[in-house]
Amino acid sequence: MEKKKKLYYRYNVPSNKEKKLNALQKKRLASVWIPKMIVCFLFLVIGICSISVYKMMFFPRIQLEGSSVITIPYESKYEELGYLSSYQGKDLTNQVKVHGKVNFKKLGEYPITYTVTYHGRTVSKTRVVKVVDNKKPKIEFTTDKSNLYICPNTKYLYDDYQAIDNYDGNITDLVEVKETGNVMRYQVQDTFGNRTVVERKILYKDVEKPKLILDASNTIMLMVGDKFTDSTYKVSDNCSTDVKVKVTGEVDTRKPGEYLRVYKAVDDAGNVSKVEQKIIVMEPVKKGVIYLTFDDGPRSGTTDIILNVLKEKGIKATFFVTSGGPDDLIKRAYDEGHSIGLHTSSHDYSVVYSSVDSYFKDLKVVSDRVERITGEKSTLIRFPGGSSNTISRRYSSGIMSCLTQEVVKRGYRYYDWNIDSRDAEGGRFDSSQIANFVTSSLSHDKVNMVLMHDIKVTTKDAIGQIIDYGKANGYTFEAITPFTDMVTQRVNN
Ligand code: ZN
Numbered sequence: 001m002e003k004k005k006k007l008y009y010r011y012n013v014p015s016n017k018e019k020k021l022n023a024l025q026k027k028r029l030a031s032v033w034i035p036k037m038i039v040c041f042l043f044l045v046i047g048i049c050s051i052s053v054y055k056m057m058f059f060p061r062i063q064l065e066g067s068s069v070i071t072i073p074y075e076s077k078y079e080e081l082g083y084l085s086s087y088q089g090k091d092l093t094n095q096v097k098v099h100g101k102v103n104f105k106k107l108g109e110y111p112i113t114y115t116v117t118y119h120g121r122t123v124s125k126t127r128v129v130k131v132v133d134n135k136k137p138k139i140e141f142t143t144d145k146s147n148l149y150i151c152p153n154t155k156y157l158y159d160d161y162q163a164i165d166n167y168d169g170n171i172t173d174l175v176e177v178k179e180t181g182n183v184m185r186y187q188v189q190d191t192f193g194n195r196t197v198v199e200r201k202i203l204y205k206d207v208e209k210p211k212l213i214l215d216a217s218n219t220i221m222l223m224v225g226d227k228f229t230d231s232t233y234k235v236s237d238n239c240s241t242d243v244k245v246k247v248t249g250e251v252d253t254r255k256p257g258e259y260l261r262v263y264k265a266v267d268d269a270g271n272v273s274k275v276e277q278k279i280i281v282m283e284p285v286k287k288g289v290i291y292l293t294f295d296d297g298p299r300s301g302t303t304d305i306i307l308n309v310l311k312e313k314g315i316k317a318t319f320f321v322t323s324g325g326p327d328d329l330i331k332r333a334y335d336e337g338h339s340i341g342l343h344t345s346s347h348d349y350s351v352v353y354s355s356v357d358s359y360f361k362d363l364k365v366v367s368d369r370v371e372r373i374t375g376e377k378s379t380l381i382r383f384p385g386g387s388s389n390t391i392s393r394r395y396s397s398g399i400m401s402c403l404t405q406e407v408v409k410r411g412y413r414y415y416d417w418n419i420d421s422r423d424a425e426g427g428r429f430d431s432s433q434i435a436n437f438v439t440s441s442l443s444h445d446k447v448n449m450v451l452m453h454d455i456k457v458t459t460k461d462a463i464g465q466i467i468d469y470g471k472a473n474g475y476t477f478e479a480i481t482p483f484t485d486m487v488t489q490r491v492n493n
Pocket of ligand 1: 295296343347384385
């Protein structure tokens with residue numbers, strides 16, 4: 001054993017001669033190969049530098065703005081980040097040709113190549129645009145987003161959500177829903193691993209109002225004596241099956257007036273839905289009645305005298321006022337039982353008939369004035385020139401067709417006339433002629449709506465004669481009320 005061990009030892013240990021030879025070899029390697037390698041390296045560096053210098057000296061340069069690899073989300077547009085090109089201080093940016101298209105509707109990598117050629121020497125650079133899907137899918141709810149209300153004693157129907165992904169489309173089927181405690185957790189992942197998680201609190205409670213829809217309009221017009229019946233309706237509820245509907249509010253069709261009928265639906269949880277229906281009971285058409293109507297006032301010196309005559313004769317009439325004249329004459333007319341209507345504030349055709357908005361803006365001014373003075377909102381309207389006027393065509397084509405419908409929609413009623421006293425025709429007629437125009441047109445077979453102007457001196461003198469004639473011939477005089485049937489002319493614009 002001892003001998004073998006010694007042999008082994010001897011075999012591995014070099015002799016002194018061998019040691020000397022090895023050292024010599026290493027010396028030679030160091031003295032020959034290392035300088036050779038340094039020379040090679042220097043040549044390489046010089047080579048690279050020469051190429052760079054050569055390129056710099058003789059080739060144009062392109063410099064990309066922004067990164068050479070960029071990522072954009074699927075379906076968002078790629079916008080060129082810009083580039084610069086020059087050759088020895090000369091700007092060549094305009095000569096750069098850009099090739100390559102990015103299809104933002106398809107995932108992938110799109111190279112964009114920028115090439116410039118100058119004096120036959122071409123240089124190009126490439127930018128890579130990666131279109132990726134990094135958008136999370138969306139989970140949307142048709143009911144409350146943060147709370148999940150479930151009808152008491154029922155189960156969740158899993159029917160109030162959907163998941164939409166920008167790339168995969170509708171992925172509602174992939175949504176995993178888990179109920180833990182009083183939290184419902186919705187989770188979905190798109191093809192590219194973008195994940196969305198939404199949590200909602202579960203509440204076993206009915207918070208939705210019943211749905212109540214009347215089969216009729218919310219405003220019903222009736223004439224005195226007509227029969228009124230409640231409208232039929234449809235009622236439904238998310239939780240309750242048998243929802244009771246109570247109807248309240250008195251309607252008396254024997255009396256003209258505005259009545260309110262309220263339909264009220266209540267579900268088992270006490271949620272309430274209300275629908276209000278307005279029932280307007282109109283006066284019967286009053287044949288043989290004379291409605292004296294006065295436009296354009298009030299005016300001191302005429303309106304007050306007309307009011308005196310009306311008072312003396314015990315007659316009620318209607319005044320369609322503007323923004324002119326003193327407040328106290330409107331107040332007096334109202335207090336003495338006459339009706340106050342609206343004739344626009346400015347009475348300027350070019351203003352009120354320039355547009356529907358302009359008309360209502362002007363009307364509001366006079367409406368506010370009347371409400372301020374009388375404490376009551378007037379719903380009676382007379383259009384300057386009547387609804388049949390053609391002057392409005394100058395300012396807006398078709399405006400009377402719009403306005404006549406729009407005023408009614410907004411709860412007003414408009415009154416034209418069927419007897420013209422012609423008192424506005426520039427003083428052409430004296431008071432007897434004016435009275436005669438009226439009295440000769442009166443009839444017991446129609447409503448007599450008489451147009452007059454309380455700003456005219458001749459009108460105040462004619463009024464007594466008209467009233468005396470009317471009374472002597474079996475006519476009665478009334479003021480227009482919100483329940484008087486409209487008297488309308490043919491619209492011509
Ligand atoms: Zn007028």
